[in-house]
Amino acid sequence: MTLEVGDPAAPVTVLSGVDLDVRGGELLTLVGPGGCGKSTIFALVAGLVRPTRGQVLIDGVPVTGPALERGVVVQQHGLFPWRSARANVEFGLEARGVHGGERDRRARELLELVGLAGAGECYPYELPLADRQLVALARSLAFDPGVLLLDEPFAGLEARDRARLGTELVRVWRKTGKTVLLITHDLGEAVRLGRRVAVMTAAPGRIREIVDVGPPGETPRARPAACGRRQVWSLLRCEVAAARERRVAAAHG
Incomplete structure (x- = not known):
């Protein structure tokens, strides 16, 4: 190559x-x-x-x-500042056509998966940089990439x-x-x-x-x-x- x-x-x-x-x-x-x-x-x-x-x-x-x-996570987390951590993760689920209560449930599961079960309603500016990266990881996983x-x-x-x-x-x-x-x-x-x-x-x-x-x-x-x-x-x-x-x-x- x-x-x-x-x-x-x-x-x-x-x-x-x-x-x-x-x-x-x-x-x-x-x-x-x-x-x-x-x-x-x-x-x-x-x-x-x-x-x-x-x-x-x-x-x-x-x-x-x-x-x-292919899920992507880079140094610059790229989170939407106007969305909470949970809503940022939901973005990936929206792209997959997941709706309503299922989307909310799945977003909460993914935040729990990366160790941020209690941070769903926090906005990016309220989270330390390390936690923002974990939200970015959860959002990437929401696309269910291989x-x-x-x-x-x-x-x-x-x-x-x-x-x-x-x-x-x-x-x-x-x-x-x-x-x-x-x-x-x-x-x-x-x-x-x-x-x-x-x-x-x-x-x-x-x-x-x-x-x-x-x-x-x-x-x-x-x-x-x-x-x-x-x-x-x-x-x-x-x-x-x-x-x-x-x-x-x-x-x-």
């Missing part, structure tokens, strides 16, 4: 030769050096951009654009809130069985939350290796996760160094 951007006469290759297989029902995390194309992979799978060559398949069907079967895509959803949060949201994500994943692709720049988060961690190379990005680090949610001190963490860190260190060398070479012409 290759994506080129910029002037057609002098395109820049963002991704080249990407081969990534996300297993049905797994929580896979994706890490890599800055500028390697992590968010571009997110945009490709979400259907927001199309590859110059290659294709993205979900259950054997090519991705040609955005669709309700695949959940998360692009740095915990960025900008304090460490305690990041850990809490990560725990909630794993709990939701275990309960729903959704296929989840989580893009993060946080190594510890990637190892703790993913069963497998895909490590990208420096730009133009490709998948260098996929490391199995054990069941999601286990403490990094657990032996399998600790071994996986060291392996992922070693791979990342090499790619960060390669990215730095390329920048220096480019700066000196």
Whole structure:
């Protein structure tokens, strides 16, 4: 899979030769050096951009654009400020044609699922940032997507809130069985939350290796996760160094 951007006469290759297989029902995390194309992979799978060559398949069907079967959660939660938390979740249910009392009941269930059972009548400005992200997660789940895509959803949060949201994500994943692709720049988060961690190379990005680090949610001190963490860190260190060398070479012409 290759994506080129910029002037057609002098395109820049963002991704080249990407081969990534996300297993049905797994929580896979994706890490890599800055500028390697992590968010571009997110945009490709979400259907927001199309590859110059290659294709993205979900259950054997090519991705040609955005669709309700792919839920999206990004750093900017995008909640409607004029709607309560419950009404924001109901937006996803409205899109599916759920009406009346069933919509209200389902919205309350989804808020309970993400740990916000008592926050349904709060407006976004009344909620801490971490809780707004959980409302965004519940709203995405309201579409009942088969695949959940998360692009740095915990960025900008304090460490305690990041850990809490990560725990909630794993709990939701275990309960729903959704296929989840989580893009993060946080190594510890990637190892703790993913069963497998895909490590990208420096730009133009490709998948260098996929490391199995054990069941999601286990403490990094657990032996399998600790071994996986060291392996992922070693791979990342090499790619960060390669990215730095390329920048220096480019700066000196």
